[in-house]
Amino acid sequence: QVQLVESGGGLVQxxxxxxxxxxxxxxxxxxxxxxxxxxxxxxxxxxxAAINWSGESTVYADSVKGRFTISGDGAKNTLYLQMNNLKxxxxxxxxxxxxxxxxxxVSAMYPYWxxxxxVTVSS
Numbered sequence: 451q452v453q454l455v456e457s458g459g460g461l462v463q464x465x466x467x468x469x470x471x472x473x474x475x476x477x478x479x480x481x482x483x484x485x486x487x488x489x490x491x492x493x494x495x496x497x498x499a500a501i502n503w504s505g506e507s508t509v510y511a512d513s514v515k516g517r518f519t520i521s522g523d524g525a526k527n528t529l530y531l532q533m534n535n536l537k538x539x540x541x542x543x544x545x546x547x548x549x550x551x552x553x554x555x556v557s558a559m560y561p562y563w564x565x566x567x568x569v570t571v572s573s
């Protein structure tokens with residue numbers, strides 16, 4: 451099994467920044483790709499960004515391109531999401547996910563999930 455623990459969420463004003471972290475432990479050799487998803491109240495869970503564990507390839511949702519940056523530290527088994535120029539529409543529970551599937555934007559490709567960290571952006 452793989453355990454994922456997110457941190458770094460909080461309340462920030464529009465235009466502000468936050469950095470989310472996700473610490474992975476357990477059978478991390480099973481991980482090929484990690485990703486961030488988010489879910490706002492009353493909405494479906496949506497893809498935010500993904501990175502393969504070698505760091506050679508990243509994918510972003512159109513809504514966050516140019517504002518968010520996903521990165522990883524293999525030595526620390528930690529995934530990051532740097533979020534800049536935050537908007538009220540970014541308010542959601544952010545989830546870290548890990549897996550080895552072939553389609554990075556699809557949540558079903560990720561068997562391992564964290565509990566989430568709340569991000570709230572005030573206007």
